[in-house]
Amino acid sequence: MSITWYLCVSAIVFCTGVGGVLTRRNPLVVLLSLELMLNAANLALVAFARAHGNQEGQIFALIVMVVAACEVAVGLGLIVALYRRRLPIDVDELRELQG
């Protein structure tokens, strides 16, 4: 099977993730969409590694998974903290950092 199909799937998943990040206001969904983007990148890495016949891309994908797990831990922690302080669970409402 040509690598093109893998890359197409990866691109579709990535764009879905981007769309989710840009349009959804629930931080939980934003986090999910981020995961989608990361996994799309993982897919592309693994596909390239396979096509070129070396293992480095696979190792890279594993590392990205570890990082993604950490990120999710932090992100979910933040969301739980927001929930506990009864703050709105809406990224548009959380804009104290405006200039």
Add this chain to the structure above:
Amino acid sequence: MGLETFGWLILLCPLAGCVVISLGAKLWPEGAPGWIGTAAIAASFASSIGALFALEDLGEEERQVVTVAWDYASTAGVDAQLSLLLDPLSIFMALTVSGVSTLIHLYSVSYMRSDRGYTRFFAYLNFFVFSMLLLVLAGNFLLLIVGWAFVGAASYLLISYWYRRTTATRAGIKAFVINVIGDIGLVLGTYFIFKGSGSLDFLTTFDSVEESFSRNDGDLVAGCIGLLVGAFAKSAQVPLHTWLPDAMEGPTPVSALIHAATMVTAGVYLIARMHPLFEQAPTAADVGAIVGCATLVIAATIALVVTDLKRVIAYSTMSQIGYMIMAVSSFAYTAGLFHLMTHAFFKALLFMAAGSVIAAMAGNQNLDEMGGFRRAMPFTFGCMVIGGLALSGVPPFSGFFSKDEILAYVAARDDWHVALAGLGFVGSLLTAIYTFRMIFRAFLGDPVEPARDLEQGHLYHAPEHTNPATGEVEDTDVGFPGADHHIAEQEGSMKVAMGCLAVLAIVGGFLQIPGVTEVLHHFLEPTFADSAYYEELHPSDGLTALGLFTGTVLALGGIALAYHLWVRTPDAPGSLRAKLAPVHSFFFNKWYFDEIINTLIVRPFAWFGRFGRNTFERIVISGLFVGGTTGAVRAGSAAVRAAQSGYLRYYAALLLLGVTVLGAYFLLAGS
């Protein structure tokens, strides 16, 4: 101990005195600072005598010793050293300064005793003596400038010593500002000379002056004029003289020490020290001679009419320094320096006697309210008369020899200098008149109330303490004069100091009797060995005799005239004043120098300052620079702030856009 050790000791004693007095200000028992200060200056005087003997042991040609403590900077072309030049001229000045200062310290021990700032006074006074000695012993231009500025600062501190008196602080500021103008002149002059000679060291500069500069070279004349500006400001010569009469706001010992005997003669010393430069730039020397002559006449006419006792002596000081400046600028060095020395003796004596009278008047300095102190204060009267006779130039008092020597030497120049000498004779007539006007008005006539009190044995005290100039009521705490007054008749140390000076004022002239004892001339010879005029310029015996005779006649005539006017016919001065009203008011207003300087310099500068503050500052600085900068920053930050919306999705979209643009760029550039 060698000459160099003595040289450094001369400087270190007063410095140590100043430091010790100031550091122990809280510890010293009452009266101790005065004695410490006096002892420090006496030690300095003893070192000067030691240096004198050490110098005399050297051969004629070796009597110019430079001693270097360390180099400040020895980069290419700059030789800045802490060096002293010990030669007959500097030792002569050190002897005069430290000798007179010792006596004045001794006088102050009693005179200032009831003042609350006693410790501070002696710390300042020792600092002044240190600065003055640094000035006269300095071996290069750099150290000279340092000493010069220190002396100005010490003068400021001492004039505004009674710092809660507004008149005193204003006088201090005026003196300081005018002295700084002189400092600028000195620094600029040094720059012009350094430009040509390439050395800051005195001896190196002097030795190479003929190679460095052609005769009347533009740079050299500019440099010498710069030095003259410094000398005029320090020595109170026209038109930079207006600070000296105001400086009489300081305590009387300060007037005696700084504004009569030592500091104001710094200009004379400077010209004498720089004689190789002035001889190479005769144009500048001529300027000095003419200004000196103008000052001596102008100051003498003002002294005729002022009614403040101390200001009469102050104007007399200006006038006498005019003589000295005229002498050294006409290359009659011995005469000028001789008069410097005798003047230090008799003028310090006159000020001390005046201080005694002022104390008896409880601080009042107005001649119009004095009279009849002769019986109440016989000792002060005697000292005043001795000082007055010396000042007027009556034989055989010291001023007779020194002043007439100046006039004979200036006349011996045989060109237009003769006219200057002629004006000098007019000045000596005026000197005799104003001196004895002051003495007759203060001591003869009917005794005033303070004099009558004193005759009955108790010192007059004013009902309340007031500023004699403005009548403002004062207390006697620190910053104002103390509660008690001290007169020579009741104070041993004042008597000793005045007695010593009186003796010196009588016998000081015998050092240098024309054709008989020329001690000073021979002593100073090594310093002036390179001068073209020192040996050649010599009045003929006939001229000397004529000068001495004319001087005597004028002095005695002046005294007789003063006696006639103010003692025998007491109504005469009033009617004379009425007849000569315009002249009197012209002199009484000090030739309107203050007003002219106010109009020409102070007002335009004040206007410029106000313009700067109200217009330039407000529109250009605040409006354009400060306002413009803040405006630009504010507008820029507003634009940046608008981008910080706080919407997470907005940031994400921007990030995505940026990455997309970057990716597109590399894709397109790569293909």
